[in-house]
Amino acid sequence: MITPQRPLPSGFGPDTTAREALGGRDLTGTVGIVTGGHSGLGLVVTRVLAEAGAEIVVPARDPKRAAEALADIPRAEARPLDLVEPDSIDRFAETFLATGRPLHMLVNNAAVLGHPEQRDHRGFDYTFAVNHLGHHQLTARLWPALIRADGARVVTVSSRGHRFANVDLDDLHFERRPFDQTVSYAQSKTANALFSLALDSRGEPFGVRSFSVHPGVITTGLNRHMGETDRADARAAYGPRRTAEQGAATTVWCAANPQLVGMGGVYCEDVDIAEAVEASTTATPGARPWILDRELAERLWAVSEDLTGVRLPG
Template sequence: MAAKTTPQRKINSGFGARTSASDVLRDIDLTDTLALVTGGYSGIGLETTRALAGAGARVIVAGRRPAEARRALAGLDRVEVAELDLGDLASVARFADDFLASGRALPIVINNAGIMAAPLHRVGPGWEAQFATNHLGHFALVNRLWPAIARAGGARVVSVSSRGHHGSAIRWEDIHFERGYDKWLAYSQAKTANVLFAARLDAWGREFGVRAFSLHPGAILTPLQRHLTREEMMAAGWVDAEGNGADPTFKTPEQGAATQVWAATSPALAGLGGAYCEDCDIAEPEDVREYALDPEQAERLWSLSAELTGVDAAAG
């Protein structure tokens, strides 16, 4: 039976903006289901790990600071930590090779790790770090892990994007900001890439039973804001002079984790994929930019990413 295409509109999931990750999983048994969560030891990643493990899943938390991850995850059962630097393709290859050598299938991948509004920094052969870390690293990771993902049967890959993608399409003529850097445009481009990657992965992966989603987790105060000054966040209305939250629309970290947990596990999404989600539901069309779901843009980005990273599972 051919996989259904997914209209970009709400499915009335029964959840909403204030749903927590544990609420999403209340009636879902993930006993011994293996999940990979990049950056799953900080912010909404930590809450994602807690919720999945609490529902019985075995969770691999992969990140740049394994010692810090072990401290943050101390006391959680069914969690293992592995080193992974998404800005270093050699690190991505080592992690993937080690995982594949274990022979395990991988039914859930949550591409959660990322950086936001960072000062200009270049990695690898001169790549802009936000595009490289948020997109290219995850692209290479999923492509290298593809044998384990496809073998799982019914796997889901979830890419954490943001409404920040509204700020920029892919800057094809200057992706790596060789002609002047803007930290917010760089972040927006990277978040658009996350949406396009999920759309293209789903279009290809559904033949293998693999579905992919992207999402906006909501606005949450977490270490993701580490590169912003208090003054910048005060000017945006996010915090007060003492650094406390000042915007009542912001979510808690557990609420922020809910949409990615929902996208990774919800039975309501069976047979669906390729959509952009918000507040534990598929988002309405006006909430996602057309360029972020455009099949031609998605194909172009996939081809470029394969060229840059040297990996392409779709090439056969």
Template sequence: MPQFDTSTTADDVLAGVDLTGRLAIVTGGASGIGLATTQALARAGATVVAAVRDPAAARLSDVEVRRLDLADLDQVAEFAAAFTTVDILIANAGVMACPETRVGSGWELQFAVNHLGHFALVHHLWPALRRAAAARVVVVSSGLSPDGPIRWDDLFFATDAYDRWSAYAQSKAANALFAAHLDVLGRPHGIRASSVHPGAILTPLQRHLTHDEMRAAGWIDEHGRPADYFKTPAQGAATQVWAAVTEDLGGVHCADCAVTPFRANPADAARLWAMSATLTGLPASIE
């Protein structure tokens, strides 16, 4: 097996891999690491659908672009209904550190988009994932603690004052828990799921942060150049592509094209799944 590291790109991972005949969906697939993921999968022969909020703004060739607003669960169901078989789903789209915003039934935007929208998407795509010979779902988490706390009694900051970073961290912890329980449910059907930390990358994800905030955090210098530990989008896409094509991988959390020691708490993962089903009005069972 090739040895990969922090400098590995998505194309490095897919060198010699033929994905001809496989269909992949990448949410947020027209910018940042989503774009790099989409392009690398397409170069490896996959039929790729980039699921984006604004298809008119996408600049992609040889890739199908379809509208998907993860904050609109009716639109999520409509999007999923178009697919009969899905081999790879990369739940890449996300919102980070945005101002307090409410969607749906008063849901906090980051939790709604980063977690609940993808939860609903998997539910609606379940028949298409089952029809694939060995489907893979890769859920993009972050470098924040994947075992960070879920605000079980106040998910949407209805009681406590909204904190954009706490909200983001919660949504990313939810991503890891979601992938862990999805793997438990999907494994009997040949569906495997993992969560990944792509690394630090400057992309449109930072749209809600000012230059001064990123400088203060040490992410960029006075000229806007990223810190040395930041990856390029192609490097940031590597781990999610690796998780999507590595044989027999599932139920794990990955970073730098390797499995990390972290394992989600099964009880918390099951609890979040049940709570998410209640919030979205979808069944907790999935068959």
């Protein structure tokens, strides 16, 4: 059943903390994976889920550094993964699947922002490869564990930045149009939301529900490639700055709060389902029409399968 793209309302809001957004749920016996879960908002998500009883695996390019960040968090472990390297994604997934554990929560959180023009070894735009294609492949590879959970959630971190660009399926990697950092990032965040929409339609029959979220804005290493002017513009575009606990709240809400049982395929912000808004809307919040376009989501899914060479096990 399609979940309406409109606020519940949840009773929460922009000042809600990640712990409050959990809704008091005990996660003992559950397993989660949080990409980028060793720094910034991801670290808060990892901590809140683990302290509620979940076992959390944190994939990281530098697992030693990640393990140091996770040292004081119970039931959290770091494992090697580079989202821009397909072989690395496959190795991580194979290792996890070999444990036989179900996967109740997959949080596709890792991202790059404001990255200068760069291509991966396949010739793909680096930002699109990390933010979207890497998570598409990871989710597909982990599909058997998600089904095994008998009630799983996949949370993919999008952004209010989706309002700056749709996906250009004819030129995803800026081979014909001039490269633009803002457009590159916005396209990847639109792709995250469309991925979540298409994934939910595939997962619902198996009890796997999918959400995309705009987290709160905090100062993290994510914007290290941006100049001060760009950072100021971003603050104006994405909303007021929040604490890390507030910024991680919507992600935690989508990953574990009981309010969302039986729902999925929606874009969320401020710890609620976001309002659908017109394309011409100048206000920052809201889901623009292109991230709710199911036909476009299916087209992107097909393109992503072709680019990664990975399909959901059928």
